[in-house]
Amino acid sequence: MLAYNETPVQQIQSDFLEKARMRLFLKREDLNHPFVSGNKWWKLKYNLEEARKKGQQKLLTFGGPYSNHIYATAAAAKACGMESIGMIRGEERLPLNSTLEFACREGMKLHYVSREMYRKKAEPGFVKDLEKKFGDFFLIPEGGTNEWAIQGCVEWTKKIQETKFDYLCLPVGTGGTMAGMIAGLQERNVIGFSVLKDGDFLTKDVSKLTFDYTGKVFSNWRIETQYHFGGYAKSNNALQDFIQQFEQDHDIALDRVYTGKMMFGILDSIKQNKFERETTILALHTGGLKGG
Numbered sequence: 001m002l003a004y005n006e007t008p009v010q011q012i013q014s015d016f017l018e019k020a021r022m023r024l025f026l027k028r029e030d031l032n033h034p035f036v037s038g039n040k041w042w043k044l045k046y047n048l049e050e051a052r053k054k055g056q057q058k059l060l061t062f063g064g065p066y067s068n069h070i071y072a073t074a075a076a077a078k079a080c081g082m083e084s085i086g087m088i089r090g091e092e093r094l095p096l097n098s099t100l101e102f103a104c105r106e107g108m109k110l111h112y113v114s115r116e117m118y119r120k121k122a123e124p125g126f127v128k129d130l131e132k133k134f135g136d137f138f139l140i141p142e143g144g145t146n147e148w149a150i151q152g153c154v155e156w157t158k159k160i161q162e163t164k165f166d167y168l169c170l171p172v173g174t175g176g177t178m179a180g181m182i183a184g185l186q187e188r189n190v191i192g193f194s195v196l197k198d199g200d201f202l203t204k205d206v207s208k209l210t211f212d213y214t215g216k217v218f219s220n221w222r223i224e225t226q227y228h229f230g231g232y233a234k235s236n237n238a239l240q241d242f243i244q245q246f247e248q249d250h251d252i253a254l255d256r257v258y259t260g261k262m263m264f265g266i267l268d269s270i271k272q273n274k275f276e277r278e279t280t281i282l283a284l285h286t287g288g289l290k291g292g
């Protein structure tokens, strides 16, 4: 089992928020575990349990060379005494970047997959070939999003329910975490901030994930697609300056890929009067600052 540290809800105080008559809180889930942090802890929890139930000692998963999911899976496997294999998109580059170097140190075996093959990773033939090569394993998809991940995020909402809020905000990559929030919070409002360019397809993905999990259609949520800063892992000076200023003002670190974009999006939405006055927003700090 993975250790879990209870996490605080922290109010973000500023003149701007006070003048706008808004209350903004941050659920500091980045503090739940030093290496399997934020939403990745919850996304992996039931995957690990399921692997164990099936008697699997080996996890195999996919990710890009900077993937938080690869990083977290390597650490989680080690903590649970399991083996792990990371199928990394692209060619090996030495020296390893800090994500892959960490994964290696945690015992993950890295294998590189050409971009072309990587696109076929979900096809049965491809998975069969991997089984021939590596023997039995428990497969976790890229980004870790599957029904077990959603189950974990639904469980996470029990802790989030304790806080009073009008809107829950979170960054969206694959949408697995958001689907879990919608399914778990039921009728409460959820707003996702896409970190991907042209993120409109995420609305369809999140609808499908939520429906497949609950058998219900929810309408009290939406995804903002204006705050991607050029796309996945892209950033610019405005975003970097914002993150730096936020850390100076509030002593909270945000990452450039996910939480920085979400927080920028929330504050900008307030500026644009997209929220009613006297609204309470709870934002999820989903982690992503590797090494805790």
Ligand SMILES: *Cc1c(COP(=O)(O)O)cnc(C)c1O
Binding pocket: 038, 039, 040, 068, 069, 143, 145, 171, 172, 173, 174, 175, 176, 177, 178, 258, 259, 286, 287, 288, 289
């Ligand atoms: C992986 C990740 C996300 C995205 O989660 P999805 O379930 O794929 O939408 C958000 N924030 C951080 C910090 C992450 O590492």
